[in-house]
Amino acid sequence: MDFVPSRLRRGELIAGGGAVVLAVSLFLLPWYGVRSPFGPTAASLGASTSFTGWNSLSHLRWLVLITILLALALVWLQATRPAPALPASVSVIMTVVALITSLALIYRVLINVPGSNSIVDRKAGGFVGLLAAIAIFYGGYASLREEGLPERDARTEIETVPLRNGAGSGDPAPHA
Numbered sequence: 001m002d003f004v005p006s007r008l009r010r011g012e013l014i015a016g017g018g019a020v021v022l023a024v025s026l027f028l029l030p031w032y033g034v035r036s037p038f039g040p041t042a043a044s045l046g047a048s049t050s051f052t053g054w055n056s057l058s059h060l061r062w063l064v065l066i067t068i069l070l071a072l073a074l075v076w077l078q079a080t081r082p083a084p085a086l087p088a089s090v091s092v093i094m095t096v097v098a099l100i101t102s103l104a105l106i107y108r109v110l111i112n113v114p115g116s117n118s119i120v121d122r123k124a125g126g127f128v129g130l131l132a133a134i135a136i137f138y139g140g141y142a143s144l145r146e147e148g149l150p151e152r153d154a155r156t157e158i159e160t161v162p163l164r165n166g167a168g169s170g171d172p173a174p175h176a
Contacts, residue, residue: 001080009146012087014079015139017095019071022132024062025038026053029125032113053129056114060104067101070094071136074143088144095140102133 008016011152025031030050054061078087108114109126 003076003079005079007079007082008075009078009143011091011139011141011143012075012137014142015071015098015136016075018132018135018139020117022064022071022129022136023068025125025129025132026068028052029128030123031109031126031129032115035119035121037117050123053125054168057108060108063097063101063104064129067094067098067133067136067151070097070106071139076139078143091140091143095137095144098133098137098140102130102137105130105133114132145152 029052031053033050053064057064070090071094074087074090079092081087105126109122109130113120113122
């Protein structure tokens with residue numbers, strides 16, 4: 001199966017871009033850090049003062065990872081399959097999972113940070129990750145709203161297979 005980028009629609013492009021940004025923010029950007037009165041002391045003792053999403057979201061990280069993988073699977077399936085059944089099914093599942101991930105990240109990033117609020121501070125990675133999860137959700141929703149096949153895959157006529165002597169067409173077989 002060939003990867004044909006022209007099959008990708010706006011929704012899949014948004015979901016795929018959101019998945020890449022969410023993966024980068026999950027593994028590379030700091031989501032939380034130690035507040036400044038405690039930061040120098042922790043750094044002098046050799047402790048880490050900032051934590052990525054992967055290190056700080058112990059249970060939620062698996063949901064975020066599944067969301068990323070589903071979004072990338074949607075992009076792959078849409079670009080490699082001429083029929084819409086499999087990409088549409090993955091899009092429905094991904095949209096629901098991305099909504100749950102977005103709500104969980106809203107709670108974890110905006111409402112209740114892990115640890116004590118007097119010690120833990122929010123960093124930019126959490127906000128970037130939250131926006132990327134919302135983008136994946138929107139991309140899945142937009143993918144479901146777009147109809148039709150690309151011109152490359154659309155057929156102008158339906159193939160028919162003629163049957164011999166009319167047998168199998170619902171008419172009784174001719175008697176001899």
